[in-house]
Amino acid sequence: MAYSEKLLDHYENPRNVGSFDKNESTVGTGLVGAPACGDVMKLQIRVSAEGIIEDAKFKTFGCGSAIASSSLITEWVKGKTIAEAGAIKNSQIAEELALPPVKIHCSILAEDAIKAAISDYNTKNGKAAAEAAE
Amino acid sequence: MMNAASKNTDATGNGNKTCWSCKGPVDAVALFCDTCGAIQAPGQLDHFARFGIARDFNVDIDAIETQYLKQQQALHPDRFATKSAREKALSQQQAASLNDAFETLKNPVSRAVYMLRMAGVEPEGGEGQTVNDPALLMEAMEMREALDDAGDRAQIDAIIRDVRKTARDCENEVATAINGGAYDAARKLTTRLRYLLKMAQEARAKKARLAAA
Numbered sequence: 001m002a003y004s005e006k007l008l009d010h011y012e013n014p015r016n017v018g019s020f021d022k023n024e025s026t027v028g029t030g031l032v033g034a035p036a037c038g039d040v041m042k043l044q045i046r047v048s049a050e051g052i053i054e055d056a057k058f059k060t061f062g063c064g065s066a067i068a069s070s071s072l073i074t075e076w077v078k079g080k081t082i083a084e085a086g087a088i089k090n091s092q093i094a095e096e097l098a099l100p101p102v103k104i105h106c107s108i109l110a111e112d113a114i115k116a117a118i119s120d121y122n123t124k125n126g127k128a129a130a131e132a133a134e
Numbered sequence: 135m136m137n138a139a140s141k142n143t144d145a146t147g148n149g150n151k152t153c154w155s156c157k158g159p160v161d162a163v164a165l166f167c168d169t170c171g172a173i174q175a176p177g178q179l180d181h182f183a184r185f186g187i188a189r190d191f192n193v194d195i196d197a198i199e200t201q202y203l204k205q206q207q208a209l210h211p212d213r214f215a216t217k218s219a220r221e222k223a224l225s226q227q228q229a230a231s232l233n234d235a236f237e238t239l240k241n242p243v244s245r246a247v248y249m250l251r252m253a254g255v256e257p258e259g260g261e262g263q264t265v266n267d268p269a270l271l272m273e274a275m276e277m278r279e280a281l282d283d284a285g286d287r288a289q290i291d292a293i294i295r296d297v298r299k300t301a302r303d304c305e306n307e308v309a310t311a312i313n314g315g316a317y318d319a320a321r322k323l324t325t326r327l328r329y330l331l332k333m334a335q336e337a338r339a340k341k342a343r344l345a346a347a
Contacts, residue, residue: 031271035259035325038332040274061278061336105264112264 003064004098010068015075018057020044028121030113034105039066043113045077045085047121053077053085058113065103069093069110077114086118151177165205165228173214173224176231181248184235191249191309193239202236242305243331246312246324255317258325265325274329281337287344294337301330 003011019042022029026046033040039062046055056074060067072093077085093099093107150159155172163186166173182189185198209229214222238244247257258265265271277297284290304327311320 031266031268031275033265033267033271033274033329035263035265035328038274038329040271040278040329042275059275059279061275061282109264112266116266 003100006072007065007068007097007099010071010097011064014058014067014071016055016057016071017059019059020046020055020057025124026121028117028119028124030116030118030120032109032112032116034062034066034109036105037062037066039063039106039109041066041070041109041113043070043074043110043117045082045114045117045121047082051081051083053080053082062109063103063106065097065099065106066109068097069099069106070113072096073110073114082118082121085114088114165208173209173217173221173228175224176228179231180252181235181238184232185239189249189252191245191312193245195240198236198239202232205232242308243324243328246308246320246327249312250317250320250324253312253315253317255321258321259328267322267325270322270326270329273326274333277333278336281333281340284340287341290337290341290344294334294341297330297334297337301327301334304330 020027020029022044024046026048028045028047030043031040032043039060041058041060041062043058044056045053048054056077058070058074060070073088076088088111090104090107090111093110094104097107099107149162151162151174152158153160153167153170153172153174156167156170158167158169160167160169160174162177163179163184164174176184180189185201187193187198206229209225209232211222211225214225217225238248250257277293281290281293284293304323308320308323308327311317311323
């Protein structure tokens with residue numbers, strides 16, 4: 001099966017690998033897993049006082065598509081408001097990386113991870129999850 | 135094999151069907167008719183019944199493997215080379231059904247998933263489903279990070295020992311939950327077992343890479 005160049009690039013040179021201190025109030029952490037493959041993905045965002053995502057990091061143990069999906073989404077969310085980041089759809093990731101149908105779930109994992117990170121940030125900062133969805 | 139087949143009926147109560155060839159009664163789990171010796175169709179047996187064992191998560195894998203290998207031998211295509219097209223087809227269907235049953239029961243995760251579905255409970259992790267159970271994912275993340283950091287064989291061996299023990303304990307919990315009908319707990323434990331076995335597999339893979347380097 002042929003993978004796209006973008007996918008291979010993100011897999012071979014993943015962007016933004018690492019961690020923030022999950023206890024910091026400006027940091028939101030999302031931890032999600034795809035049980036069918038035993039994958040686990042951690043995605044973290046650092047949010048400014050203005051509600052802009054200044055930085056994002058991830059750590060993914062899983063297949064190449066899961067690594068590429070999380071690498072791509074960390075690039076995409078930087079500079080976005082949390083509302084904009086929360087509106088990213090897995091289909092956009094799948095399209096950008098040209099994921100084959102059997103790997104679509106990897107992009108779902110990345111979408112769920114960013115949503116979980118935003119929700120964690122909102123919970124920590126006393127904001128309703130609904131506010132981020134607006 | 136005849137003995138095993140008649141014992142099977144007692145254990146599981148599958149009863150009889152009619153032999154397509156001689157029209158006589160034949161045990162539902164029998165591969166061959168004991169009157170005329172004709173190969174039988176696999177029929178709609180669950181994987182436990184196919185091996186004549188009780189529907190219990192704790193399966194004696196060695197015992198069913200012995201039985202499986204013996205039956206596959208009896209179904210070997212060479213033995214059907216001179217038989218009719220119908221008998222050839224039936225022997226292949228039997229072989230496929232046995233293969234499916236054995237592969238499903240052999241692995242504790244696929245066995246648990248199968249038993250959950252038998253009970254009408256859909257296991258976690260279907261197509262495109264994600265989990266966000268924090269305790270499960272923290273455990274998985276920490277184990278994978280520790281494996282990532284492990285630099286030498288001794289450290290990896292220690293990780294493999296640990297994860298094997300944890301997986302064994304988890305498998306016992308799955309057994310208790312499923313056999314006890316605690317399906318909610320069984321679903322979660324099955325997912326955890328999946329992660330633990332995946333972790334064990336990754337640890338062995340890393341050890342192999344290290345040995346090859």
